[in-house]
Amino acid sequence: MGSTIAQGFAQVANISTVVWMAIGSVLGIILGALPGLTATMGIALMIPISFQLPTATGIGLLLAVYCGAVSGASIPAILLGIPGNPNAIATVEDGYLMMKKGKAGQAIGGAVVASFIGGVGSLVCLMFFSPLVAKLTLAFGPAEKTTLALVGLVIIASISGDNLAKGLLMGAFGMALAFLGTDPFSGQLRIPFAKALAHTPLAKGLDLTSTLIGLFGVSQVFAEMRKINQKTRKPAKVRIGNVFPSLKKIISMWKIILSSLGIGTLIGAIPGTGASIAVFMARDAAKHIADGSNGKLEPIGSGCLEGVFAPEVANNAVTGGALIPTLALGIPGDSATAILIGALMIKGVTPGFQLFGQNMALVYAIFITMLIANIFMALFQIIGVRLYPKILSVPSQILMPIVLVLSFIGAYAIAGQATLTGIYNLGIALSMGIVGYFLKQDGYPISPIVLGLILGGMFEENFRRAVKLAGGNYLTFFTKPICWFFFVLCALSIAMSVVSRKRKAKKV
Amino acid sequence: MPVVLMGTSLLYFLYVLSQGDTKMIGDEIGGDPGSMMLPLILSIGMFVTSVYLFYTERTTGEKSQQMTIEEKHLFTLTMVTAFLYVAAIRFLGFIPCTCMLLFTLCFANLEKDVRKEDVGKFVSGNLFSLISVLLVYTFGRSITRVFLRSSRKGILPAFFGSTGFIILVVFLMTTLIVSLVVSACRKRWHEDNTDHRYWVSITIAFATTEYLYIVFKQMFMVELVKGIIIW
Numbered sequence: 001m002g003s004t005i006a007q008g009f010a011q012v013a014n015i016s017t018v019v020w021m022a023i024g025s026v027l028g029i030i031l032g033a034l035p036g037l038t039a040t041m042g043i044a045l046m047i048p049i050s051f052q053l054p055t056a057t058g059i060g061l062l063l064a065v066y067c068g069a070v071s072g073a074s075i076p077a078i079l080l081g082i083p084g085n086p087n088a089i090a091t092v093e094d095g096y097l098m099m100k101k102g103k104a105g106q107a108i109g110g111a112v113v114a115s116f117i118g119g120v121g122s123l124v125c126l127m128f129f130s131p132l133v134a135k136l137t138l139a140f141g142p143a144e145k146t147t148l149a150l151v152g153l154v155i156i157a158s159i160s161g162d163n164l165a166k167g168l169l170m171g172a173f174g175m176a177l178a179f180l181g182t183d184p185f186s187g188q189l190r191i192p193f194a195k196a197l198a199h200t201p202l203a204k205g206l207d208l209t210s211t212l213i214g215l216f217g218v219s220q221v222f223a224e225m226r227k228i229n230q231k232t233r234k235p236a237k238v239r240i241g242n243v244f245p246s247l248k249k250i251i252s253m254w255k256i257i258l259s260s261l262g263i264g265t266l267i268g269a270i271p272g273t274g275a276s277i278a279v280f281m282a283r284d285a286a287k288h289i290a291d292g293s294n295g296k297l298e299p300i301g302s303g304c305l306e307g308v309f310a311p312e313v314a315n316n317a318v319t320g321g322a323l324i325p326t327l328a329l330g331i332p333g334d335s336a337t338a339i340l341i342g343a344l345m346i347k348g349v350t351p352g353f354q355l356f357g358q359n360m361a362l363v364y365a366i367f368i369t370m371l372i373a374n375i376f377m378a379l380f381q382i383i384g385v386r387l388y389p390k391i392l393s394v395p396s397q398i399l400m401p402i403v404l405v406l407s408f409i410g411a412y413a414i415a416g417q418a419t420l421t422g423i424y425n426l427g428i429a430l431s432m433g434i435v436g437y438f439l440k441q442d443g444y445p446i447s448p449i450v451l452g453l454i455l456g457g458m459f460e461e462n463f464r465r466a467v468k469l470a471g472g473n474y475l476t477f478f479t480k481p482i483c484w485f486f487f488v489l490c491a492l493s494i495a496m497s498v499v500s501r502k503r504k505a506k507k508v
Numbered sequence: 509m510p511v512v513l514m515g516t517s518l519l520y521f522l523y524v525l526s527q528g529d530t531k532m533i534g535d536e537i538g539g540d541p542g543s544m545m546l547p548l549i550l551s552i553g554m555f556v557t558s559v560y561l562f563y564t565e566r567t568t569g570e571k572s573q574q575m576t577i578e579e580k581h582l583f584t585l586t587m588v589t590a591f592l593y594v595a596a597i598r599f600l601g602f603i604p605c606t607c608m609l610l611f612t613l614c615f616a617n618l619e620k621d622v623r624k625e626d627v628g629k630f631v632s633g634n635l636f637s638l639i640s641v642l643l644v645y646t647f648g649r650s651i652t653r654v655f656l657r658s659s660r661k662g663i664l665p666a667f668f669g670s671t672g673f674i675i676l677v678v679f680l681m682t683t684l685i686v687s688l689v690v691s692a693c694r695k696r697w698h699e700d701n702t703d704h705r706y707w708v709s710i711t712i713a714f715a716t717t718e719y720l721y722i723v724f725k726q727m728f729m730v731e732l733v734k735g736i737i738i739w
Contacts (some may be wrong), residue, residue, distance in 0.1 A: 163561075165560055172557070183530060222587070398618070404609070409724060412732075426593075472539040
């Protein structure tokens with residue numbers, strides 16, 4: 001084991017990894033801080049660059065962007081009262097009140113410390129649990145893998161968006177896109193106008209990176225253009241003041257920290273949930289803890305550090321939690337980790353069953369880069385604390401054209417030396433951008449498409465293998481206890497989603 | 509949208525049927541469900557869900573936020589320029605297309621509308637930003653060639669011909685030029701008027717294009733389409 005850790009360390013112990021991760025961290029913080037830009041979009045835009053780097057360095061860059069963006073979203077939440085993305089939605093109330101009280105520095109510093117605790121705490125959980133989960137999967141055959149892929153699809157479809165049918169439809173749409181290209185078993189071309197397109201890059205199916213960039217980058221630009229002239233709130237002159245909260249204050253919040261860490265990691269580990277759910281649960285738990293502390297802790301909602309700490313620990317704990325199913329099962333925890341899986345697959349690394357058995361050194365390298373990503377996130381956020389109000393004043397009128405060009409060049413660059421493939425990729429990114437835009441406008445969630453696209457291949461391959469092994473007997477899926485477990489999970493997920501939506505509708 | 513999705517799933521169903529079924533290579537004993545089965549199930553599932561959404565959305569559908577006329581102009585411009593970018597990049601090349609896309613969108617967005625009377629500014633701005641980026645590009649190419657040739661001939665130590673060093677020099681030179689342009693223009697047009705937005709857009713267009721060229725072409729050796737830039 002010691003030598004494997006050393007091999008993992010050797011993969012990241014070079015100046016290139018450190019420099020790229022530092023760049024990724026700063027970019028992530030800026031992306032997270034700018035309203036309209038998300039962690040998922042940031043990772044999608046960085047894939048072409050990570051593709052050019054060695055595997056561990058490339059993954060390190062993406063993780064640095066991920067951690068930076070999740071944490072950076074707290075900056076506008078505190079300074080403007082607008083979350084950079086949904087991850088910081090629960091930080092707004094107390095963070096903005098603290099800013100109004102002249103404690104902006106304390107709020108940002110507290111958010112950074114909380115993010116660091118959340119990130120590192122969940123990393124410990126990731127290091128402990130992911131090998132255990134991966135070990136369990138050694139017993140999985142094609143039938144179990146088929147139902148596992150189904151679980152991933154159903155859970156994310158049932159949780160994302162406000163409408164279960166829309167989520168499921170988008171998951172199916174993603175799978176349909178995954179089936180385009182060459183049939184892995186017979187070599188038959190499965191694309192429309194197969195004769196005409198047989199010798200084009202489309203014969204291999206839709207390029208994953210270009211599709212992701214289109215769905216998350218280009219479509220977001222189009223969506224932002226709809227409201228480009230709306231007045232945006234600019235940061236008032238902010239007095240940053242003291243940045244770090246006292247150690248005594250942090251220690252006094254240990255119950256809040258632990259509960260938020262647990263909630264964040266657990267929610268993150270459930271595929272399809274994500275930070276926006278975890279932050280509200282953590283805040284709610286913190287409220288109960290603060291109310292029962294006999295005045296030792298300030299009440300949540302009064303503009304206090306407790307109200308910033310709880311959601312910020314939780315949203316960064318989600319990053320480590322989401323990586324547990326991502327690495328161990330190949331099932332992404334949220335849309336950002338779905339893109340990470342895509343990036344790994346482009347690098348020829350298949351997360352899940354084989355990764356832990358065959359490439360443990362890379363797994364350790366990923367753990368180490370995750371630690372570095374959290375350290376850099378905290379470091380650069382503290383160093384740049386006085387610069388953020390300036391970053392927030394960059395208008396989206398300038399930002400959006402740059403994001404559009406970055407999306408295009410990202411899709412193109414993944415082809416490397418093959419210019420024709422690059423031009424096809426541009427077409428895919430633009431088409432997917434338009435599709436994604438119109439779907440978003442009508443309230444269709446995008447994440448299930450990505451899941452369908454990533455898990456579609458795994459599902460089909462294992463489904464056909466399982467049925468073939470059973471001699472054409474489709475009931476083979478109902479003869480295995482693990483499959484039953486996954487079917488129950490699917491049913492529970494759908495049932496819970498229906499119940500929670502009905503409750504929501506009643507409240508409205 | 510449900511109608512579009514219904515149509516898509518119907519077309520997908522017909523397409524899958526037209527493709528025919530193929531079996532796994534080496535499936536003599538049988539058992540492989542074939543390549544058609546899952547896509548057919550998917551298309552039927554998608555069609556049924558779309559029909560369900562068609563009926564439920566009709567009763568609960570909400571209208572999305574309306575765009576102002578200016579936003580409609582800007583939105584259309586973005587779509588059109590994005591299409592033109594993809595269509596023209598093979599013939600015009602990366603540098604001209606990127607530079608023109610950036611200037612057009614930045615200027616239009618900063619002006620908050622697309623107006624007929626701004627046509628002159630759009631044309632001249634595109635030309636200026638293109639000329640600027642070509643000057644910087646040519647300058648960068650010359651530096652690269654000088655260092656490469658000199659190090660190969662032994663005039664300079666081999667280190668000066670390394671990719672890392674050349675990228676650093678070109679990057680610093682570009683940054684210096686951009687900084688000079690920014691500070692000069694800031695003194696000339698310091699107020700928030702059309703002229704100010706005009707030079708801001710030109711600077712963003714040429715600087716972003718050049719930096720992207722340095723990162724992707726020089727650093728990662730991506731074969732960016734040359735198009736009309738033949739040197």
